[in-house]
Amino acid sequence: MTEISKGAIESMEVVLEEKDVADWIYRGEGAANLVLAYTGSSPDFVLLRIQKAPRSSSQCTTDTSVLSTFECLLWKDTNDLVSSTSMEAVQQLYVLYVMRPMLGSEHVDAGVRVLVSRKFLESVENNVLCQRPAWRVNAAKVNTLCDSALLISDHSVFPHGPLKENLCISVEIKPKCGFIPCSRFITEGNAIKRTITRFRMHQVLKLNQGEISRISEYNPLDLFSGSSDRIHKAIKALFTTPQNNFRIFRNGSLIFGGLGGGTKNTNFMDSESFEHSIEGLIQVDDGLHTASFQQLLSETIFRSGVLDRLVEAQKLDQLDIEGAIHAYYNIVSQPCKVCRDLGDSELSRMYLSLHSISLEESLKIVREYLIAATAKDCSLMISFRPREDGDPGSAHNSVFLKSTNQSFDYKVNFIDLDLKPLKNMVYYYELDQKIVSCYTQMEKMGHGPSDFS
Ligand SMILES: O=P(O)(O)O[C@@H]1[C@@H](OP(=O)(O)O)[C@H](OP(=O)(O)O)[C@H](O)[C@H](OP(=O)(O)O)[C@H]1OP(=O)(O)O
Numbered sequence: 069m070t071e072i073s074k075g076a077i078e079s080m081e082v083v084l085e086e087k088d089v090a091d092w093i094y095r096g097e098g099a100a101n102l103v104l105a106y107t108g109s110s111p112d113f114v115l116l117r118i119q120k121a122p123r124s125s126s127q128c129t130t131d132t133s134v135l136s137t138f139e140c141l142l143w144k145d146t147n148d149l150v151s152s153t154s155m156e157a158v159q160q161l162y163v164l165y166v167m168r169p170m171l172g173s174e175h176v177d178a179g180v181r182v183l184v185s186r187k188f189l190e191s192v193e194n195n196v197l198c199q200r201p202a203w204r205v206n207a208a209k210v211n212t213l214c215d216s217a218l219l220i221s222d223h224s225v226f227p228h229g230p231l232k233e234n235l236c237i238s239v240e241i242k243p244k245c246g247f248i249p250c251s252r253f254i255t256e257g258n259a260i261k262r263t264i265t266r267f268r269m270h271q272v273l274k275l276n277q278g279e280i281s282r283i284s285e286y287n288p289l290d291l292f293s294g295s296s297d298r299i300h301k302a303i304k305a306l307f308t309t310p311q312n313n314f315r316i317f318r319n320g321s322l323i324f325g326g327l328g329g330g331t332k333n334t335n336f337m338d339s340e341s342f343e344h345s346i347e348g349l350i351q352v353d354d355g356l357h358t359a360s361f362q363q364l365l366s367e368t369i370f371r372s373g374v375l376d377r378l379v380e381a382q383k384l385d386q387l388d389i390e391g392a393i394h395a396y397y398n399i400v401s402q403p404c405k406v407c408r409d410l411g412d413s414e415l416s417r418m419y420l421s422l423h424s425i426s427l428e429e430s431l432k433i434v435r436e437y438l439i440a441a442t443a444k445d446c447s448l449m450i451s452f453r454p455r456e457d458g459d460p461g462s463a464h465n466s467v468f469l470k471s472t473n474q475s476f477d478y479k480v481n482f483i484d485l486d487l488k489p490l491k492n493m494v495y496y497y498e499l500d501q502k503i504v505s506c507y508t509q510m511e512k513m514g515h516g517p518s519d520f521s
């Protein structure tokens with residue numbers, strides 16, 4: 069079997085072959101990638117992130133592995149990004165040179181590229197099939213035409229294990245957009261965007277389309293508020309309606325929230341079992357483990373300040389999609405469809421200014437919009453383990469939970485910092501219009517925000 073450790077891989081060229089497949093087990097997936105955990109003999113805790121291909125495209129393709137001409141223009145100043153020959157290399161360099169400096173090197177692991185044979189990918193596809201959620205299987209399969217995958221650290225465990233007890237509880241949060249846009253390019257008809265969060269409005273559309281069964285109680289503005297009470301409120305809401313925004317793992321195994329991302333999930337464990345599964349972490353009377361854990365998590369988010377950096381990256385979207393879309397049409401040298409549909413109105417004259425800026429300015433607007441899109445879609449993994457009395461200065465941060473008089477080591481990592489394709493801009497514009505129009509229609513029908521709960 070091929071011995072897998074990030075150190076070993078960095079120093080030699082490793083190819084994962086069919087014989088290696090037994091070492092990898094299903095860990096989870098999102099819309100675009102499948103994640104496997106290594107169970108082999110190496111001491112490193114590593115995961116393999118493999119690209120998927122939508123089933124709607126007739127078969128797997130390698131089309132996504134190269135940047136388009138306009139994307140090359142967009143990212144020309146980002147080191148070796150445009151000369152990359154695979155999508156894995158693009159994603160790795162994008163994380164390394166664009167997202168990592170913004171979010172903090174201590175919180176971001178760009179991963180290591182590893183070669184994979186087609187047979188390896190085909191075997192993975194077969195092996196994990198029964199563990200994948202059916203709707204994810206229907207939507208996409210492993211892209212067996214890729215020749216590489218990304219080896220990343222497993223952020224749901226501590227690398228060298230705890231001193232005494234082998235226990236790590238980690239929380240995955242997909243916080244989504246944490247600010248309200250104030251761009252002057254938002255039309256009056258869409259003014260609601262200046263008061264209601266995108267997350268909430270999108271929930272209404274998702275409910276309408278049957279993607280969710282109820283509106284989430286989570287409000288991103290609470291989580292990003294910097295106020296410990298509001299953060300606590302957000303955490304409690306995430307426990308009530310986790311959807312695809314919240315998951316908890318015990319030593320890498322899912323104990324709360326749904327598997328496979330997406331919103332079509334129910335809780336994995338009942339509240340009593342969850343209480344039991346975190347007993348080793350929180351020392352408190354029965355029935356209070358969950359409440360104390362919520363306090364611990366809220367306190368950690370409050371103290372770490374990590375969301376401040378994330379929202380700064382999200383705010384690179386300064387013009388909103390209603391402004392950035394015009395810069396997009398400048399870049400692709402196509403007549404602007406948005407202005408065309410507006411005709412010769414006062415509004416379209418406002419957008420004329422965006423069509424007379426330089427190409428470099430357009431590139432900057434769209435580049436920053438796409439970076440912000442990554443920051444609005446990424447997730448955080450926050451991991452805890454009990455801190456031993458008299459631990460000689462741990463390499464990790466610590467947090468003290470007053471109510472239980474306990475200290476914990478914790479670490480925070482960002483995951484899923486993928487580069488979004490330039491062609492998504494048109495889809496982003498259309499989705500934005502759809503979200504706002506659905507929300508305003510519901511309002512007109514007399515449903516206020518509280519009716520959607
Ligand atoms: O557009 P959004 O806000 O719905 O975000 C998409 C996510 O939906 P959700 O968080 O459930 O609302 C969506 O998540 P799910 O598939 O719903 O779990 C993806 O993360 C998607 O990114 P990509 O297509 O994999 O690059 C996300 O698309 P991007 O907008 O980040 O490109």
Ligand SMILES: Nc1ncnc2c1ncn2[C@@H]1O[C@H](COP(=O)(O)OP(=O)(O)OP(=O)(O)O)[C@@H](O)[C@H]1O
Binds near residue numbers: 483
């Ligand atoms: N480094 C990591 N450590 C621990 N777990 C991870 C890590 N990376 C990914 N995972 C797990 O695998 C799941 C899928 O990974 P990821 O979010 O990268 O997929 P994706 O397809 O890119 O997601 P999206 O739907 O947002 O596009 C995550 O939700 C998380 O549970």
Ligand SMILES: [Zn+2]
Binds near residue numbers: 394397404405406
């Ligand atoms: Zn225009």
